Every structure is written in C-alpha cells, then in structure tokens.
Amino acid sequence: MVKIRSSDITPQHMCLSRRQFMAGGVSALVGGLLGSGCAAQDGRLPTADGGSVPPDDTLTSLEAITGYNNYYEFSLDKEAVARAARDLRTSPWTVEVGGHVARPRTYGIEDLLKLGQEERIYRLRCVEGWSMVIPWLGFPLAALLKQVEPTAQGKYVRFETLYDPDQMPGQRNPAFPWPYVEGLRLDEAMHELTILATGLYGEPLLPQNGAPLRLVVPWKYGFKSIKSIVRIELVEEMPVTLWMAAGNGEYGFWANVNPAVPHRRWSQATERRIGESGRRPTLLFNGYAEEVAHLYPDLDRREWYY
Numbered sequence: 001m002v003k004i005r006s007s008d009i010t011p012q013h014m015c016l017s018r019r020q021f022m023a024g025g026v027s028a029l030v031g032g033l034l035g036s037g038c039a040a041q042d043g044r045l046p047t048a049d050g051g052s053v054p055p056d057d058t059l060t061s062l063e064a065i066t067g068y069n070n071y072y073e074f075s076l077d078k079e080a081v082a083r084a085a086r087d088l089r090t091s092p093w094t095v096e097v098g099g100h101v102a103r104p105r106t107y108g109i110e111d112l113l114k115l116g117q118e119e120r121i122y123r124l125r126c127v128e129g130w131s132m133v134i135p136w137l138g139f140p141l142a143a144l145l146k147q148v149e150p151t152a153q154g155k156y157v158r159f160e161t162l163y164d165p166d167q168m169p170g171q172r173n174p175a176f177p178w179p180y181v182e183g184l185r186l187d188e189a190m191h192e193l194t195i196l197a198t199g200l201y202g203e204p205l206l207p208q209n210g211a212p213l214r215l216v217v218p219w220k221y222g223f224k225s226i227k228s229i230v231r232i233e234l235v236e237e238m239p240v241t242l243w244m245a246a247g248n249g250e251y252g253f254w255a256n257v258n259p260a261v262p263h264r265r266w267s268q269a270t271e272r273r274i275g276e277s278g279r280r281p282t283l284l285f286n287g288y289a290e291e292v293a294h295l296y297p298d299l300d301r302r303e304w305y306y
C-alpha cells in the first residue's frame with residue numbers, strides 16, 4: 001500500500017498539479033511523489049469542532065476503486081457495476097459544450113485529452129458515509145471553459161451523462177428522471193480543484209468510474225461527480241439535478257461535505273474509509289476548507305451542505 005501524507009493530497013494540490021503524469025503507472029507515481037520537491041507541510045487538517053486529525057490518508061487500492069462503484073445507470077449493487085458496465089462503448093465519444101458561451105464547440109474525447117493530463121490525488125466522500133483516496137488523471141474544468149468563453153448569462157454549468165438505455169439498462173428504471181444531470185455554480189466550476197478526470201492510477205478510466213470523462217469536485221459529496229459526460233452547458237438558472245428531482249428532497253444542489261450537518265436519515269460525522277476498519281471523522285469540505293470556504297458566504301447556512 002502506498003503511504004502518503006494528507007499534506008500530499010491538498011493543500012499541496014498546486015504542487016501536485018504542476019507535475020505531469022509519467023508513464024509507468026504506480027511506481028512512477030510514487031517516485032514522482034517522493035521526488036517532486038513538494039515540501040512537506042503540517043498535514044493537520046481542521047475538523048468541524050476546530051480540532052485536528054492526524055495526517056494518515058493512504059491511496060485506496062485499484063481493486064476497490066474499480067470494484068466498488070455507484071453508477072445507477074448500470075446497477076444499484078456497487079459490486080455488480082464493474083461487470084455490468086464492462087462493454088460501454090467509450091470511443092468514439094463526443095462532448096458538446098454550449099449554452100451561454102461565445103464559442104460553442106463539440107469536442108472529440110481525443111481533443112480533450114490534448115488539454116493535458118495532470119495527476120490529482122483527492123479524497124472522495126460519498127453521501128452514504130464511505131470514502132476513498134483516488135489518484136486521478138485529468139485536467140482543470142477551467143481549461144475547457146476558458147476555451148468556449150462563457151458569456152455574462154452563463155452563471156451555472158450543467159452536465160449530462162450519456163442517455164442510451166440499450167447500453168445502460170438502469171435507465172429503464174422509471175424511478176429516476178434520466179439522464180443523470182449535475183451542476184455547479186460558475187465559480188465552483190472554475191475553481192482550481194475542480195477537474196474533468198480521464199484516468200486513474202496512471203491508466204485510462206474504466207467504464208465503472210465514468211469513462212471516458214467524468215467530473216471530480218472533491219469538497220462535495222460524491223454524487224456531484226457525474227460520470228460519462230456528453231454535454232456541458234452554461235446556463236443562467238441553477239440547474240435541476242437528477243437528485244434534486246428524484247431524491248425526495250434529501251439531496252440538494254450544493255452538497256458540500258460537512259460533518260456537522262446530518263443527512264435526514266443518518267449522521268455525516270464519520271465515514272468508513274474503504275480498506276480500513278472502523279470509522280474516521282469526516283472533515284469540513286472533505287478537508288479542502290482552506291481552498292474553498294471563501295466560495296460560500298455565511299458558512300453556517302445549512303443549505304450549503306445538502
């Protein structure tokens with residue numbers, strides 16, 4: 001198991017992000033981490049009560065990241081998703097980027113790979129109370145948005161997953177208003193931590209993780225990180241997400257991680273880190289408060305956290 005300090009996850013993301021991915025997979029990744037010249041920092045992360053927790057984040061295994069998935073288009077059984085999604089056709093793949101932009105454009109996935117592949121090691125915290133640490137490959141969403149030039153009316157970004165019930169049998173389940181839709185406010189979308197991921201552990205994404213392109217917003221609950229994106233649209237009004245429409249009022253637009261704000265049916269104070277026994281405290285903004293708290297004036301407003 002690769003041992004990393006939480007200080008290597010972020011606040012050192014700027015440092016990590018500058019380092020380009022090297023071929024050769026995990027060993028190169030570890031070599032890169034050790035040899036990157038990123039100075040060690042005090043890795044203590046703030047908790048909701050103002051205390052701190054020891055820095056002991058460790059990369060989750062590739063087996064767990066690719067074998068324990070939420071992807072309702074394929075299965076509601078996390079351990080059945082990988083097999084059910086195995087044959088998803090991810091090439092050719094196009095992503096339409098439009099709405100309130102000066103330069104709408106349809107990208108082939110190969111065009112998007114040219115925006116670069118950086119490595120970002122992030123915690124992923126599912127609203128259900130489990131978490132992982134994932135070494136993503138990807139590029140800042142901001143790099144794509146800058147190319148299409150949002151206009152003044154482009155206040156939110158709306159994302160859509162592929163709609164293809166022949167390939168995605170879960171989309172025949174009428175309990176959900178398919179396709180999966182997610183959204184961000186423009187400043188969240190432009191934030192340095194927000195990426196479009198194309199790979200993990202040095203390899204292209206597998207279908208179960210949202211191949212060929214998925215969003216990653218590490219300070220929000222995992223359901224915001226929409227998979228297998230085919231459309232990105234700049235819109236004026238807050239988009240209605242799949243979970244806002246179908247989640248019985250339990251899952252809102254903002255979904256920022258906060259251990260002090262319980263879900264309607266369970267506490268969010270702790271989480272089960274996949275691969276570990278016991279539970280660990282959940283961190284405000286999933287440990288990224290220093291980078292993102294400024295986005296949310298009046299931090300005590302509860303609606304920021306569901």
Ligand SMILES: Nc1nc2c(c(=O)[nH]1)N[C@H]1C(S)=C(S)[C@@H](COP(=O)(O)O)O[C@H]1N2
Pocket residue numbers: 065068069070071072073124125126127161180208209210221222223224225226227228
């Ligand atoms: N299209 C789509 N995207 C999705 C989901 C989904 O069911 N469909 N599940 C979300 C949830 S709840 C989580 S926790 C993460 C899980 O990502 P992972 O399987 O790569 O760990 O994907 C998110 N993105």
Ligand SMILES: [Mo]
Pocket residue numbers: 070125126127128221222223
């Ligand atoms: Mo989730």
